[in-house]
Amino acid sequence: MILPTAYAKLNASMNNALLNQVVEALPDSAAVFDKNLQLLALNKAFVENNKKHLGIELKEGDSLHILCKGYPDLAQQSLHNWKRALTGERFNFVLSFGNPPLQYEVRFSPLLDEQQRVTSVLMIIRNIQQETQARESEGFFRSVLENxxxxxxxxxxxxxxxxxxxxxxxxxxxxxxxxxxxxxxxxxxxxxxxxxxxxxxxxxxxxxxxxxxxxxxxxxxxxxxxxxxxxxxxxxxxxxxxxxxxxxxxxxxxxxxxxxxxxxAVLSLEKSERLLHTIVENLPVGYIQFDHYGFIRRVNQTQRKFFSQTGIEEQPDGIMMHDPFSRLFELDQLFQQVLQKGKMIRMEKKVDIPIGKMSREFFLDLTMFPVEDPVDKDQIVVALVNDITEKKRQEIENNKTQDFLMQTGEIGKIGGWELDIITNRLRWSAQTYKIHELPPYAAMTFEKAMTFYTPESLKRVEHAMAACMERGKAYDIQVTLNTARNNVIQARAIGKPEYKNGRLIRIYGVIQDVTEQFKIRDQLTRNTELMRLFFDTIDMGYAVMDKDGKVNFINRKAQEIVDHGKVIGRNIFEVFPMLVGSTFHARMQQCMNQQAPVSFSNYRPELDKWYEFLLAPMQDGSISIFTRNITDSKKMQRELRKANDQLSSLNKYLVNQNKQLEDFAHITSHNLRAPIANLKALMQIMNETDEEQEKELYRSMFQEVIKNIDETLNDLIEVVQIRKDLNVEREKLVFSERLQKVKDILFVDMETSGIRLTTDFAEAPDIEYPKIYLDSILQNLLTNAIKYRSHDRTPTLHLRSWTVDSGVMLTAEDNGIGIDLERYGAKLFGFRKTFHKNKDAKGIGLFITKSQIEAMGGSIQAESQLGVGTKFIITFSPE
Amino acid sequence: MKPLHSIFIVDDDPIHQQITEIMLDRLSISNAVTKFSDAQDVLEHIRAQCNNASELPDVILLDLNMPVMDGWEFLEAFSQVRPTLIKQIKVYVLTSSIDEKDKERVSQFTFVEGYLTKPLTNDVILSLGK
CATH class of the missing domain: 3.30.450.20 (PAS domain)
Known part of the structure; x- marks a missing residue:
C-alpha cells in the first residue's frame, strides 16, 4: 500500500495524468477530489461501483454532489465526511447501505502542498463484506462453543x-x-x-x-x-x-x-439382567431363549436337566435348525409361526425318545412366545418346556376309569354292576357302592350282594335272576334294600343277559336308588288328598274341566250346586244340554281363546239364585272353575244401594238446608232490616220535630212500614212452615180435580184477564203429593200467567203432566211477557225478587212454589223468551 | 251556600225515599234532591246528560235490592258510563244489608265512595261529598 504521505510529496509536481495512473493502480475504488468537491482523478473500480450501486456514471471533473443525488439517504453523512477530510483529518469509517446491507470502509487521506495545506483528498472505498461476515461467523462459532x-x-x-x-x-x-x-x-x-x-x-x-x-x-x-x-x-x-x-x-x-x-442406567440394567438370569435359571419349567435368527441364547437349569435325562446333547449357541431337541419337537416350525404371527403358541407334544435300545414316551407342554428386547428392540423367542409326561399318564388312567363311570352314570343315582358268569366275579361301579353305603371298591361277591335285600325283595331278585339265567329274560323290578348303614331304600334293579357264541357269559345291569322318587310320589298322593280335602272344605264350588267340557275334578260344593248324579268324568254339555250356547259356554270359550281369567255372574231364574263364576285357564289346557252362590250378597247389594240412595238424598236435603239458611240470611238482611231501618229513621226525624202536622205524616208512614214488616213476616212464616214440614203427608191427588179447585179461587182474575187454560194430564193424571202444596203450586202458576200476561194477545196457559223414571213432570207454558233469564235467571226464584214494574209483583209466589217443590225432593226450572212466553218445568220426585 | 248542588236517591222503597229526603232537607245539604225508584231511569238520565254538568248530581245514594235493575247492575253499567261524564259523581251505596259478602262485593267497585247502612244518621249525611 502506498502511504498517503507519499502522495503529498508527489502532489506538487504531479500532474493529473500521473495522479490518474496512481489512482487507477489502486485495487479498491478510489477517487481524488478538491476543495470544491470536484473529482480530480478516479479509477475504473470507482466508476464501476457507482454505476453498479447508484446507477451514476462519474467522470473526471464531475462534482461529488452528483453522488448525493444518487443516494439522498447518505447525502448528509457524506457531505459531512468530505468536509471533515478537507480540513486535513485522516480517518476512515464504515458505510453500510442497501438491503441486505453492503459494508464498505471509506478511507480519507488529505493531500498537502509544500506549505502543508490541503489541496485535495484521496478517498478509497473498500468492500469489507467478506471480512465482516467472517468476523461474525467467528463470533458465532465462538459463542456456540462457549455455550x-x-x-x-x-x-x-x-x-x-x-x-x-x-x-x-x-x-x-x-x-x-x-x-x-x-x-x-x-x-x-x-x-x-x-x-x-x-x-x-x-x-x-x-x-x-x-x-x-x-x-x-x-x-x-x-x-x-x-x-x-x-x-x-x-x-x-x-x-x-x-x-x-x-x-x-x-x-x-x-x-x-x-x-x-x-x-x-447401564449398571442397573446389568443388575436386573443378573436378577432375571437367576429367576430364569431357577424356573421349574424348561426355558430356552432364541434370538431372532434362531440361535439358542439361553437354556436354564431345568431344561439342561431335561436334556441330560433325554440324552439329547445340549447345544447352546447352536442354531435351532440343527439342534436335535428342537428338531425332535418341531420347535423350528413353531419358531417360524411365533415370529410370523407375533403371538404366543401353546401346545402339547408327544414324543418318543429312544433311550438306549428302548424308546420312551414323553409329553411336553410347550409354550413359545415372542419378546421384544427392550434395549436393542430385537425379536427374541422364548420357549417354555414343561415335562407333563407324568401328569399325562395320570390323565389317561383317569379317562379309562371315567369310561366305566360314564356307562353306569352317576346322575340319577344309578350304579352299574356286572356278574361274570364264567368267573362268578361281581363287579360294582362306584355308584353302586355308594347306593349300598359301602366304601368304594370293597370286596364284593354275589352272595354278599344278595344279603342287602329284604327277604321279600330277595325272593323277587332271585326269581328274576333265575329267569334271566335260564330263559335270558331281562328284568326291571322294584326292590327294597337295607344298606350297610342300615338305611332302608327303595331301588329299581335292572338286569340283562349277554351271550357270546350262544353262551351266557355275563349278566349286567344297573341299580337305581328311587327312594327320593318314592317319597315324592307319596307326597304327591298326600297333596292330592289334601287338595281334595281343601276344595271340599272351602265354601266355593270348584271344578276342573278340559277344553271339551269333560269334568276332571269337582269338589263337594260344586257337586251340590250342580245337583246332579255323577258328573265327574262326563262332559258337562252332555249332562246339561241347556248349557250349550249359554253365557257359561261363551265365557268358557273366551277364557280358552284369550288364555286369561274370566269372571261373570249368572242368574238362575228357576232357583232364584245368583252365581258368580271365575274361569281360569291352566297350563295343561284345562280350565279351573270357581263358583259361588252370591244370591245373598246380591240382595245385600240392593239393600246397600237403597241405603246409599237414601243417604244421598239426605245429603242433598242437607245441602238444600244450607242453601236455605243462606237464603234466610239474605232475606233477613234485606227484607227485614230495610223496614226496621225505616222505623229507626222515622223515629229520629219525628223526635227532631215539634210540628204536629209533620208528626202526623210520620205516624202514617210508621203504619205503612209496620204493615210492610207484617207482610214480610207472614211471607217468611209461610216459607219457614213449608220448609219445616218435611214429612207433610202425601196423598193421591188427581191433577184435574186440584186445578178445578184453584180455578174456583181465581175465578175473578181469570175472568178479568180472559186467560185460556188448557190441560193435558192424560199421561199422568194423578200424583202422590201433599194437597196444600199442589194446590199452592197450581195457584201460583196460574197467578203468574195472569199477572205477567201480555196485553197484546189473549193470554194462554197450557198445563201438561207425564211420567218419567224420576217421577212425574208438570209443565206450565204461557204466552206472557216472558222474562230475561240471562239477566234475572239467578234471582228468578228468589225471595221478594221482582223483575217487572208491576205493582202486583211481590216476588214471593215463585219463591214459595220452589220451596214447596224442593221440600218434597223435586225441582223447578224455567225457560223463557221475552215477549213470547214462559215455561215452567216441574219434576215431582216420587215416594 | 249549600255544599252540594244535587243528590239522587235511588231506592224502590217509597218510605225510605221520603225519609231520606226529609233528613237531607233538614240539614240543608243540597239544593236539589231527586228520587228514583228504578236504577234504570237514573242510568238513562246520566247517559243523556253526560256533557251537561248542571243536570248531573254531585252524589248518588244507591240502594242494592231493587226490582228490574238492582244496585249491582247499576254499578256495573255506571262504571262504563263514568269515564264519559263531564263531572265527577260520588256514588254511595245505601242499603239495609249488613252482609259482609255485599260489602266485599261493593268494594270491588273502587269508585264507590262509601258503603252506608240504613238508616242514615245526621253525621253521615254531613260527611257526604267530603
Whole structure:
C-alpha cells in the first residue's frame, strides 16, 4: 500500500495524468477530489461501483454532489465526511447501505502542498463484506462453543492449557488453576493419571487420532436433610488433535460429556439382567431363549436337566435348525409361526425318545412366545418346556376309569354292576357302592350282594335272576334294600343277559336308588288328598274341566250346586244340554281363546239364585272353575244401594238446608232490616220535630212500614212452615180435580184477564203429593200467567203432566211477557225478587212454589223468551 | 251556600225515599234532591246528560235490592258510563244489608265512595261529598 504521505510529496509536481495512473493502480475504488468537491482523478473500480450501486456514471471533473443525488439517504453523512477530510483529518469509517446491507470502509487521506495545506483528498472505498461476515461467523462459532453443554478444553500439543468453554469451567470447578488463568499442564496433573485422562491424551498424541473413553472423573455431593451423599459422576472423554499443514499437532482438544445417568442406567440394567438370569435359571419349567435368527441364547437349569435325562446333547449357541431337541419337537416350525404371527403358541407334544435300545414316551407342554428386547428392540423367542409326561399318564388312567363311570352314570343315582358268569366275579361301579353305603371298591361277591335285600325283595331278585339265567329274560323290578348303614331304600334293579357264541357269559345291569322318587310320589298322593280335602272344605264350588267340557275334578260344593248324579268324568254339555250356547259356554270359550281369567255372574231364574263364576285357564289346557252362590250378597247389594240412595238424598236435603239458611240470611238482611231501618229513621226525624202536622205524616208512614214488616213476616212464616214440614203427608191427588179447585179461587182474575187454560194430564193424571202444596203450586202458576200476561194477545196457559223414571213432570207454558233469564235467571226464584214494574209483583209466589217443590225432593226450572212466553218445568220426585 | 248542588236517591222503597229526603232537607245539604225508584231511569238520565254538568248530581245514594235493575247492575253499567261524564259523581251505596259478602262485593267497585247502612244518621249525611 502506498502511504498517503507519499502522495503529498508527489502532489506538487504531479500532474493529473500521473495522479490518474496512481489512482487507477489502486485495487479498491478510489477517487481524488478538491476543495470544491470536484473529482480530480478516479479509477475504473470507482466508476464501476457507482454505476453498479447508484446507477451514476462519474467522470473526471464531475462534482461529488452528483453522488448525493444518487443516494439522498447518505447525502448528509457524506457531505459531512468530505468536509471533515478537507480540513486535513485522516480517518476512515464504515458505510453500510442497501438491503441486505453492503459494508464498505471509506478511507480519507488529505493531500498537502509544500506549505502543508490541503489541496485535495484521496478517498478509497473498500468492500469489507467478506471480512465482516467472517468476523461474525467467528463470533458465532465462538459463542456456540462457549455455550455447548459439553466441556471443551484446548491445549497446546504438549498439554498446556490454552482455552476452554463455560461448561468446562463448570466441570473443573472454581478452584482449578486453569480456571484461574494459572499455567496448567493437563498431562502432568497427577489426578489425571489416576482417572486415565493423561493416558487418553497421550494416546491421542501418539495416534494423532480421536480417542474416546468413559471415566469417573469426580464426585458430586448431594445434600438430603442432614445426610450428604457422594455420587460418582461419569464422563465420556474425547480427545482429538487439530493438525497443522505440516501434519503436526497444532492443538490438543478435550471434550468432556457427562454420562452419569446413562452409566447408572447401564449398571442397573446389568443388575436386573443378573436378577432375571437367576429367576430364569431357577424356573421349574424348561426355558430356552432364541434370538431372532434362531440361535439358542439361553437354556436354564431345568431344561439342561431335561436334556441330560433325554440324552439329547445340549447345544447352546447352536442354531435351532440343527439342534436335535428342537428338531425332535418341531420347535423350528413353531419358531417360524411365533415370529410370523407375533403371538404366543401353546401346545402339547408327544414324543418318543429312544433311550438306549428302548424308546420312551414323553409329553411336553410347550409354550413359545415372542419378546421384544427392550434395549436393542430385537425379536427374541422364548420357549417354555414343561415335562407333563407324568401328569399325562395320570390323565389317561383317569379317562379309562371315567369310561366305566360314564356307562353306569352317576346322575340319577344309578350304579352299574356286572356278574361274570364264567368267573362268578361281581363287579360294582362306584355308584353302586355308594347306593349300598359301602366304601368304594370293597370286596364284593354275589352272595354278599344278595344279603342287602329284604327277604321279600330277595325272593323277587332271585326269581328274576333265575329267569334271566335260564330263559335270558331281562328284568326291571322294584326292590327294597337295607344298606350297610342300615338305611332302608327303595331301588329299581335292572338286569340283562349277554351271550357270546350262544353262551351266557355275563349278566349286567344297573341299580337305581328311587327312594327320593318314592317319597315324592307319596307326597304327591298326600297333596292330592289334601287338595281334595281343601276344595271340599272351602265354601266355593270348584271344578276342573278340559277344553271339551269333560269334568276332571269337582269338589263337594260344586257337586251340590250342580245337583246332579255323577258328573265327574262326563262332559258337562252332555249332562246339561241347556248349557250349550249359554253365557257359561261363551265365557268358557273366551277364557280358552284369550288364555286369561274370566269372571261373570249368572242368574238362575228357576232357583232364584245368583252365581258368580271365575274361569281360569291352566297350563295343561284345562280350565279351573270357581263358583259361588252370591244370591245373598246380591240382595245385600240392593239393600246397600237403597241405603246409599237414601243417604244421598239426605245429603242433598242437607245441602238444600244450607242453601236455605243462606237464603234466610239474605232475606233477613234485606227484607227485614230495610223496614226496621225505616222505623229507626222515622223515629229520629219525628223526635227532631215539634210540628204536629209533620208528626202526623210520620205516624202514617210508621203504619205503612209496620204493615210492610207484617207482610214480610207472614211471607217468611209461610216459607219457614213449608220448609219445616218435611214429612207433610202425601196423598193421591188427581191433577184435574186440584186445578178445578184453584180455578174456583181465581175465578175473578181469570175472568178479568180472559186467560185460556188448557190441560193435558192424560199421561199422568194423578200424583202422590201433599194437597196444600199442589194446590199452592197450581195457584201460583196460574197467578203468574195472569199477572205477567201480555196485553197484546189473549193470554194462554197450557198445563201438561207425564211420567218419567224420576217421577212425574208438570209443565206450565204461557204466552206472557216472558222474562230475561240471562239477566234475572239467578234471582228468578228468589225471595221478594221482582223483575217487572208491576205493582202486583211481590216476588214471593215463585219463591214459595220452589220451596214447596224442593221440600218434597223435586225441582223447578224455567225457560223463557221475552215477549213470547214462559215455561215452567216441574219434576215431582216420587215416594 | 249549600255544599252540594244535587243528590239522587235511588231506592224502590217509597218510605225510605221520603225519609231520606226529609233528613237531607233538614240539614240543608243540597239544593236539589231527586228520587228514583228504578236504577234504570237514573242510568238513562246520566247517559243523556253526560256533557251537561248542571243536570248531573254531585252524589248518588244507591240502594242494592231493587226490582228490574238492582244496585249491582247499576254499578256495573255506571262504571262504563263514568269515564264519559263531564263531572265527577260520588256514588254511595245505601242499603239495609249488613252482609259482609255485599260489602266485599261493593268494594270491588273502587269508585264507590262509601258503603252506608240504613238508616242514615245526621253525621253521615254531613260527611257526604267530603
Amino acid at each position: 455447548l453443554p459439553v466441556g471443551l478444553h484446548e491445549f497446546t500439543p504438549d498439554g498446556w492449557h490454552r482455552n476452554m468453554n463455560d461448561a468446562q469451567r463448570q466441570i473443573l470447578g472454581d478452584a482449578h488453576p486453569a480456571v484461574n488463568n494459572q499455567p496448567y499442564n493437563v498431562l502432568e496433573d497427577p489426578f489425571n493419571r489416576r482417572t486415565g485422562l493423561t493416558e487418553l491424551l497421550e494416546e491421542v498424541r501418539i495416534r494423532k487420532a480421536p480417542v474416546k473413553k468413559e471415566m469417573l472423573l469426580k464426585y458430586a455431593e448431594q445434600h438430603e436433610g442432614t445426610v450428604t451423599r457422594i455420587q460418582p459422576l461419569y464422563y465420556e472423554a474425547t480427545g482429538f488433535p487439530v493438525m497443522d499443514r505440516n501434519g503436526d499437532i497444532a492443538y490438543l482438544f478435550l471434550i468432556l460429556s457427562e454420562i452419569t445417568e446413562k452409566k447408572l
